[in-house]
Amino acid sequence: QKEVEQNSGPLSVPEGAIASLNCTYSDRGSQSFFWYRQYSGKSPELIMFIYSNGDKEDGRFTAQLNKASQYVSLLIRDSQPSDSATYLCAVTGNFGNEKLTFGTGTRLTIIP
Amino acid sequence: NAGVTQTPKFQVLKTGQSMTLQCAQDMNHNSMYWYRQDPGMGLRLIYYSASEGTTDKGEVPNGYNVSRLNKREFSLRLESAAPSQTSVYFCASSEPGGPPNYGYTFGSGTRLTVV
Numbered sequence: 001q002k003e004v005e006q007n008s009g010p011l012s013v014p015e016g017a018i019a020s021l022n023c024t025y026s027d028r029g030s031q032s033f034f035w036y037r038q039y040s041g042k043s044p045e046l047i048m049f050i051y052s053n054g055d056k057e058d059g060r061f062t063a064q065l066n067k068a069s070q071y072v073s074l075l076i077r078d079s080q081p082s083d084s085a086t087y088l089c090a091v092t093g094n095f096g097n098e099k100l101t102f103g104t105g106t107r108l109t110i111i112p
Numbered sequence: 113n114a115g116v117t118q119t120p121k122f123q124v125l126k127t128g129q130s131m132t133l134q135c136a137q138d139m140n141h142n143s144m145y146w147y148r149q150d151p152g153m154g155l156r157l158i159y160y161s162a163s164e165g166t167t168d169k170g171e172v173p174n175g176y177n178v179s180r181l182n183k184r185e186f187s188l189r190l191e192s193a194a195p196s197q198t199s200v201y202f203c204a205s206s207e208p209g210g211p212p213n214y215g216y217t218f219g220s221g222t223r224l225t226v227v
Contacts, residue, residue, distance in 0.1 A: 104154035
C-alpha cells in the first residue's frame with residue numbers, strides 16, 4: 001500500500017470553477033501535510049501546509065485536513081489557466097522529522 | 113538570494129560512467145535531501161542529511177553515495193551509472209523545528225540520461 005495516494009488525473013476544470021484535489025495517507029502518526037505545485041519541466045514549489053484539523057485558507061487556495069479519515073484536500077477557487085500544473089501532496093512524521101513522503105501527483109488542466 | 117543551486121542541469125552518461133551531482137544552499141538550512149522523480153512514481157527519497165556531518169539512506173539508496181561537505185553543500189555520486197538511473201534529480205533543503213518556517217525549498221533539478 002502506497003503511503004500517500006493521489007488520483008493521477010488528468011483532472012479538467014473550466015476556468016472560474018473550483019478545482020478539488022484529494023490525497024489520502026496511511027501513517028496515522030503523520031503530523032504535517034503539504035501541497036506543492038509543479039509545472040512541466042520545473043521543480044516543485046510549496047503552495048500550502050497544514051497541520052491542524054480543519055480548513056486553512058490562503059488567497060484562492062484552501063487546504064482541508066481530516067486526521068481521523070487520514071484525508072487532506074486542496075481547493076482552488078476561481079481557477080485560472082495558470083493553475084494548470086501537477087499538484088503533489090506530501091506528508092511528514094512528527095515535528096523535527098522533516099522527511100517528506102510524496103504522492104505521485106494529480107495533473108490539473110484548467111480549460112479556458 | 114539563490115536558494116538551492118544544482119549543477120549540472122542536464123547530463124548524458126554512458127553505462128558504467130561515474131558522475132557527481134552538486135547541490136548548494138544559501139539559506140543556512142540544516143537539513144538537505146536528494147530525490148529522484150520518475151513518471152508515475154512521484155518523488156522518491158534517495159539520501160538525506162539532517163545536519164552537517166550526518167547522512168542517512170532514504171527509500172531508494174542503491175547505486176548512490178552522498179557527501180555532506182559542509183552545511184551548504186550536499187553532493188550525490190553515481191559510481192557506475194545504469195540505465196535505471198535515468199531520471200530527474202532534485203536537491204532540497206529545509207529548516208527543522210516545524211511551522212511557520214516549514215517545508216522544502218527545491219533546486220531546479222538535474223535531468224540525467226544513462227545510455
